[in-house]
Amino acid sequence: MSDRDTLLSVRDLVSGYGSTRVLQGVDLDVERGSVVTLIGRNGVGKTTTLRSILGSVTPTSGSITFDGTDITMLSPEKTAREGISLVPEERRVFPGLTVSENVEIGRIGGRQDIDKPTVEEIIDEFENLARHRNSKGANLSGGEQQMLAIARALVSAPDLLMLDEPTEGLAPSIVKQVQRKITQLNDEGVTILLVEQNVQVALDAADYVYILDKGQVVHEGPADEIAADDEILDRYLGVSAAE
Ligand SMILES: Nc1ncnc2c1ncn2[C@@H]1O[C@H](COP(=O)(O)OP(=O)(O)OP(=O)(O)O)[C@@H](O)[C@H]1O
Ligand SMILES: [Mg+2]
Structure with missing residues (x-):
């Protein structure tokens, strides 16, 4: 991925709460105009990743670059001014x-x-x-x-909309509405970083997928490749791809 197309770049991000280290060196890139999803089991650090990008959790080390600007240590208010918004x-x-x-x-x-x-x-x-x-x-x-x-x-x-489990607890027909909205926003030019527990929604919506486990990215790839990889889905998510 060339730097010119990278809107968000997270490098070796270490972050947590007090003395509890949750993220153990996360690396991820979000290409401008894409939908990237971050998936993984409960408690692996998905929300902590989004909070660290936004600045409501202060990283211990590592770097976060957004549109060429170092935002690693910015407050949520300042991060928002740079053009990042979180749906918590x-x-x-x-x-x-x-x-x-x-x-x-x-x-x-x-x-x-x-x-x-x-x-x-x-x-x-x-x-x-x-x-x-x-x-x-x-x-x-x-x-x-x-x-x-x-x-x-x-x-x-x-410019970047981050959504943390937007389909959680919703009926299937409403899940579809949320999915359509995400696709529509992306078509209109909003870059999306989506955290999802619903693996099918995550794989359908995404161009590119990162799988997080115990505070680290353990696997990444284009959504169609991940969707076809039953062994990876089973190992890190305990699910197999839908038939
Ligand atoms: N405010 C907090 N203070 C202390 N520990 C926290 C806090 N928030 C989360 N944690 C811990 O950090 C770890 C990662 O939590 P996080 O919320 O990032 O996981 P997650 O992948 O989003 O999980 P889920 O799928 O349940 O939303 C968990 O062990 C959690 O208990
Ligand atoms: Mg969470």
Whole structure:
């Protein structure tokens, strides 16, 4: 992969909580315009990887470069200004705020150097949010909350959207909606780094896949190659590829 096409580059990243080291030297690249997925069993460090990129967990060592800028030690606010947005695990929708107010909060941070879309423009892109713009977050279904979390991340006009298990706990038809949204956003030019427990979703959505185990990348490759590799899927994920 040439440097010119690499939007995000993570090198030898060591990170954790207090004295607990979770990431033991993670290397990964995200090519501009691609969908990259990060998969692995529970507790291997997927969320910690995203948090370390965002800056809510401070790396111990290693480097993170985004669009040519060293962002290793930046705070989440500063990382967002560089053009990275995270849709967190469990969505974190503000239950007492309306759909519009939730999205408004996402618009405060993020890039300051471009014209960001308005709250209304973003909500209009989500069919199932447009109907509920004055509803409180608490009154939305799981799928609607997930779409709201994505809308809140998009209103800052990120170049890189990171999503942490966006299909978790959703019914199969809603999983498909989330999948379609991710594909649509990528078609519109947003680069995606996706963490997924649903291996089928991860492999379908991705151009390139990294498998994480015990805080290290243990396998990587184009999604179609990983999907065809039953031995790898079984060893690191305990699943076999869908027939
Ligand atoms: N805030 C925290 N403080 C201390 N340890 C943590 C914290 N968050 C996560 N950990 C630990 O770090 C390790 C990696 O957690 P992480 O959340 O990155 O895993 P994950 O791959 O995202 O797992 P899951 O699939 O369950 O979401 C786990 O052992 C977890 O218990
Ligand atoms: Mg996680």
